[in-house]
Amino acid sequence: GENVEQHPSTLSVQEGDSAVIKCTYSDSASNYFPWYKQELGKGPQLIIDIRSNVGEKKDQRIAVTLNKTAKHFSLHITETQPEDSAVYFCAASLRGNQFYFGTGTSLTVIP
């Protein structure tokens, strides 16, 4: 089955700096890669996703890049703000069937 690894497990950045979270996956057939943000005591919220036919996708301060050859994808958050502090999860999936989640990254943005 699919195996998703996520790094780092914790990340602290100064407000205004960029944050990068990286994930690798094992199954080359996976073709859908969402990123979720989870605040304490709440359910995960989709922040951006990418499909395997695209190498990069951007939505305002958030971007995701995908390298199919290397089987890794990354989340980039620019101009970080305190409200970006949360746990971020990556996931890999084949056509939206079972999601395989990474272990999460706890991001802290220091004002």
Place this chain on the structure above:
Amino acid sequence: GAVVSQHPSRVICKSGTSVKIECRSLDFQATTMFWYRQFPKQSLMLMATSNEGSKATYEQGVEKDKFLINHASLTLSTLTVTSAHPEDSSFYICSARNRLGKETQYFGPGTRLLVL
């Protein structure tokens, strides 16, 4: 759009009782709903996949007689924790996929279960 609700948000019960958690897709129809369990500071663990009108598919190690799942309509799935014990205390989260074929799973806000 793509709002998923869960009820209740928190529940405390005595050991041996059963607890029902509802998951609703509010503005879309979901042919598939998923139930996850999450322990503190850990990732989401898939418990079962629920398809409308058919039996749920449980992940290995998840007792189907203990965690009863019903997906009676395109907007509602329920998870019943039967004869709950303290070790069942956890954060239960559902998600739903739009029947229009998109891959995205939209998550509910979660239900915190505490079994005394």
